[in-house]
Each structure stands twice: as structure tokens, then as C-alpha cells.
Amino acid sequence: MQLIILLIYTPLVYTELHTFITTYTGVTGIEGIPEFWAVSTLDRQQLDYYDSINQTLTPRQKWLEDFSSTYKWKSNTENRKKEQDNLRNRIDKLINHNGTGIHTYQRMYGCSWDNETKKSEGFDMYSYDGETLFTLDINKRSYNTTMQQPFSAQWNKSVQFDFIIFLRHECLYWLKRFLSLATLNRRAVPKISLLQKDPVSHVVCHVTGFYPNGTTITWRKNGQPINHFLVEMGICLPNEDGTFQMRVGLHVIPAEWKKEQYVCVAEHKSWTEKIQTILTEDEVKSNYKKKSEAVFFMVPVVVVVVVVVAVAVVVCLKCLYRRLNSCKFFYNKCPTETQV
Numbered sequence: 001m002q003l004i005i006l007l008i009y010t011p012l013v014y015t016e017l018h019t020f021i022t023t024y025t026g027v028t029g030i031e032g033i034p035e036f037w038a039v040s041t042l043d044r045q046q047l048d049y050y051d052s053i054n055q056t057l058t059p060r061q062k063w064l065e066d067f068s069s070t071y072k073w074k075s076n077t078e079n080r081k082k083e084q085d086n087l088r089n090r091i092d093k094l095i096n097h098n099g100t101g102i103h104t105y106q107r108m109y110g111c112s113w114d115n116e117t118k119k120s121e122g123f124d125m126y127s128y129d130g131e132t133l134f135t136l137d138i139n140k141r142s143y144n145t146t147m148q149q150p151f152s153a154q155w156n157k158s159v160q161f162d163f164i165i166f167l168r169h170e171c172l173y174w175l176k177r178f179l180s181l182a183t184l185n186r187r188a189v190p191k192i193s194l195l196q197k198d199p200v201s202h203v204v205c206h207v208t209g210f211y212p213n214g215t216t217i218t219w220r221k222n223g224q225p226i227n228h229f230l231v232e233m234g235i236c237l238p239n240e241d242g243t244f245q246m247r248v249g250l251h252v253i254p255a256e257w258k259k260e261q262y263v264c265v266a267e268h269k270s271w272t273e274k275i276q277t278i279l280t281e282d283e284v285k286s287n288y289k290k291k292s293e294a295v296f297f298m299v300p301v302v303v304v305v306v307v308v309v310a311v312a313v314v315v316c317l318k319c320l321y322r323r324l325n326s327c328k329f330f331y332n333k334c335p336t337e338t339q340v
């Protein structure tokens with residue numbers, strides 16, 4: 001049995017595409033875990049959680065705590081309780097597994113919104129044991145499936161016009177509203193750090209704490225964008241607080257960036273100004289520098305140790321010399337055997 005969470009993964013680095021997704025998962029044949037749980041996400045960030053044991057819809061973001069006392073939140077809780085029974089019952093009518101073994105039932109629905117093109121899409125799909133059974137074609141108001149025609153016809157009878165309206169309008173409303181709440185409660189201005197492993201390595205511009213994730217990060221030389229062959233773009237990664245981070249490498253030798261002006265720039269059209277850092281030797285953070293500084297501070301210590309050892313050796317030699325001279329003087333005064 002393979003458990004697969006049906007989530008849409010979309011790299012949100014150069015685009016204003018946003019997604020609002022709700023996923024229902026039901027499991028049979030495994031003890032010790034809930035038989036059903038539900039999760040909603042906004043741009044891959046978890047918004048809430050519900051399971052069949054607690055049967056309570058819990059917010060996962062602080063900015064949702066006030067909203068969790070509204071009528072809409074209570075309505076969403078009731079919807080998850082209904083889906084807890086509906087999801088399994090609907091698929092049980094199509095597939096006969098005799099009630100034995102481990103099985104998973106999943107549904108994922110929601111909408112996406114591109115703020116640049118102003119285009120939106122609604123989606124809804126069902127899966128069983130990791131295999132997709134039905135995928136909604138919202139324009140045709142029907143589900144595409146690889147199953148036999150009788151099953152497909154039976155399933156399509158359940159496609160309601162109200163649900164199509166929800167995907168095209170209400171879902172987008174909540175997507176934009178949650179996006180607005182999230183934006184107001186997240187730190188938008190990022191922190192830029194310039195990192196270098198050693199003096200011959202490329203310099204990395206590490207930008208963290210920015211929101212939204214459509215932020216553009218570029219390297220510029222004397223005010224002009226740099227050839228993309230010299231720039232290594234990283235991927236946009238989420239932070240724990242809901243903001244994002246990203247790394248962009250610059251493959252230019254130190255002699256070059258010490259001579260010309262290179263700047264790492266982070267910008268977004270919703271910001272009042274660009275965030276930028278000029279590449280200088282003082283701005284670059286490096287483990288190699290720390291090692292050099294450690295050696296620098298160790299030099300005086302080594303010098304002191306060497307001086308102390310040298311002084312000790314000289315003192316010992318003087319003492320030894322004096323003792324040898326004293327011994328010689330002593331034996332010169334003592335009678336020898338022949339004298340006795």
C-alpha cells in the first residue's frame with residue numbers, strides 16, 4: 001500500500017501564481033492513527049488541520065486564530081465531518097475490496113490564481129491506494145477517468161453546479177482573503193547575506209525572510225543585470241514563519257568584483273524600495289575568514305610560548321654550565337689515587 005498526498009507543487013519564484021488547496025485522506029486497516037484527516041494549504045503553507053479523533057478544525061497559523069471563531073470556520077468543521085463519511089462511502093460503491101487490507105482514499109480540491117495574468121483554475125480529483133480515479137474537467141462539468149464507463153457515469157451524476165460555482169468564485173474569494181491576511185502578518189522585507197566558502201569559491205547571495213514568494217533576486221554589475229551564465233539560481237524554500245528564502249550564486253573571481261561594483265538586489269512590486277547589498281570584502285561572510293582570524297589571534301600566543309621556551313633553555317644551559325664548572329673546580333682540589 002502506498003500513501004500519496006495529492007498536492008500541487010509549483011515553484012513560485014518568478015510568478016505570482018497562488019494556490020489554495022484542501023486535501024482529505026482516509027485510511028483503513030491501520031491501528032493507532034486517525035481514519036480520516038484533512039489539511040488546507042495556501043501556497044504550500046499549512047492553514048489548518050482536522051482528524052477523525054479530535055473532530056476539531058485547528059488553525060496552524062497565528063493570523064487565523066481570530067478567524068477560527070467565525071461562522072465560516074464552524075461551517076468548514078461540519079463539512080469535514082461530512083466528508084469523513086462521504087469520501088469512503090463514495091469510493092466503496094465503485095471498488096470492492098471486501099473490507100480487508102490497508103487502503104487509502106483521498107480527495108484534493110481547490111483553486112489557483114495568477115495575479116499577473118488574472119487567470120484562475122479550479123480542480124478536484126480523487127484517488128484510491130495512490131492511483132488517481134477521477135479528475136474534474138471544470139469546463140465540461142465532468143470527471144475524466146480510466147475506469148469503465150458505468151462507473152464513470154455513476155460518478156458524474158454527483159457533479160453539482162453549486163460546486164463549480166464554489167471553485168470559480170468562492171474558492172478564489174477565500175484564496176485572496178487568506179493571502180491578504182497572510183501578507184499583513186508576515187515580514188516582507190528580507191535580510192541579505194553574502195557568503196563565500198573560501199577565497200577561490202563563488203559568492204552566494206542569501207536572501208531570507210521575504211514575502212510574497214514572487215520576489216525577484218538578481219546580481220547586477222555597475223547597475224546592469226549580469227549575464228545568466230555567471231549566475232546560479234537556487235530554488236525558493238519556505239521558512240518556518242511562512243516567509244521564504246533563496247540563494248543566488250555569482251561566478252566571478254575576487255579580482256573582478258573587487259575592481260567593479262557588484263550588487264545583489266531583492267525586489268517586489270509591492271515593496272516601496274529595493275533591498276540591496278554591495279559586494280565588498282567586508283560584507284562577505286566566510287568560514288575561511290574565521291580561520292584566518294583564529295590564526296591571527298594565535299600568533300601572539302605562539303610567540304610568547306616560543307620566547308618562554310627559549311628563555312627556559314638559556315637558563316638551563318647556564319645552570320648546567322655553572323654546575324660543570326663547579327664540579328671541575330671541586331675535582332681539581334681532591335687528591336687523586338696516585339697522590340694517595
